[in-house]
Amino acid sequence: MIEFNHVSKVYPNGTTALNEVDLQIEDGEFVVVVGLSGAGKSTFLRSINRLHEVTEGEILINGESITKARGSSLYRMRREIGMIFQNFNLVRRSSVMRNVLSGRVGYHSTLRMILGLFPREDKDIAMQALERVNLQEKAYSRADELSGGQQQRVSIARALAQEAKLILADEPVASLDPMTTKQVMDDLARINKELNMTMVVNLHFIDVARQYATRIIGLREGEVVFDGPVGQATDEI
Numbered sequence: 473m474i475e476f477n478h479v480s481k482v483y484p485n486g487t488t489a490l491n492e493v494d495l496q497i498e499d500g501e502f503v504v505v506v507g508l509s510g511a512g513k514s515t516f517l518r519s520i521n522r523l524h525e526v527t528e529g530e531i532l533i534n535g536e537s538i539t540k541a542r543g544s545s546l547y548r549m550r551r552e553i554g555m556i557f558q559n560f561n562l563v564r565r566s567s568v569m570r571n572v573l574s575g576r577v578g579y580h581s582t583l584r585m586i587l588g589l590f591p592r593e594d595k596d597i598a599m600q601a602l603e604r605v606n607l608q609e610k611a612y613s614r615a616d617e618l619s620g621g622q623q624q625r626v627s628i629a630r631a632l633a634q635e636a637k638l639i640l641a642d643e644p645v646a647s648l649d650p651m652t653t654k655q656v657m658d659d660l661a662r663i664n665k666e667l668n669m670t671m672v673v674n675l676h677f678i679d680v681a682r683q684y685a686t687r688i689i690g691l692r693e694g695e696v697v698f699d700g701p702v703g704q705a706t707d708e709i
């Protein structure tokens with residue numbers, strides 16, 4: 473469970489990107505965060521795994537404060553959070569397998585990772601993750617030989633290989649066409665159901681949100697202006 477207690481984020485230039493946000497997200501939910509560009513969606517998501525510090529308030533994950541976590545506990549908490557970005561964040565010249573294996577890095581010593589030595593077990597885990605997004609046949613292709621939609625599904629497989637308990641996706645389909653958007657969103661929905669994986673996904677378009685979300689959170693100027701089931705969400709969010 474994710475719990476926002478009175479969370480605000482003010483950037484150094486004075487922009488208030490989140491304004492006293494209070495909400496809870498339960499395990500297994502598929503939450504879509506919608507709002508216009510600049511509404512605070514990205515700031516909301518980045519606050520959860522502490523890609524930046526919030527200015528006020530606290531965020532708890534399964535009752536533990538990520539806001540206050542230090543050192544190894546912060547590291548452990550982050551390891552359970554998979555992050556998916558608009559631009560995939562893959563190492564383009566590496567193989568798909570290598571990219572998915574990079575989700576395993578946090579499970580091994582630094583020395584082992586400098587040498588690039590992943591145990592057999594990790595390769596099995598990575599291959600299973602690729603099977604879940606139906607890309608096992610692309611395991612030894614170079615990442616940049618894949619289409620945009622396939623690359624995004626590789627980044628989903630990387631989060632699975634990381635054994636994330638929660639996936640945060642920041643505009644995962646913003647650079648994709650409608651057909652590949654559907655493939656990526658279908659994968660997220662299937663993983664949500666099959667693994668009971670909590671999903672928090674930022675989306676530009678409310679119509680895509682409606683097809684997949686169990687709950688919609690609408691942001692405007694850093695404030696939660698809507699929070700409820702899909703059926704009640706109007707186009708004005």
Ligand code: ADP
Pocket residue numbers: 483484485487488489507508509510511512513514515516
């Ligand atoms: P969204 O993801 O909904 O487009 P953002 O969270 O990116 O919104 O941005 C929310 C607000 O915060 C916007 O006004 C944006 O310009 C501002 N903002 C985002 N990042 C920064 C930053 N690093 N420094 C200053 N202002 C920022």
Ligand code: ADP
Pocket residue numbers: 485487509510514643
């Ligand atoms: P998005 O809309 O996808 O969240 P942006 O293109 O708005 O991303 O922002 C790209 C980067 O610039 C981010 O790191 C964001 O934090 C930063 N940024 C966004 N708005 C501002 C701003 N007004 N001042 C400074 N940095 C900003």
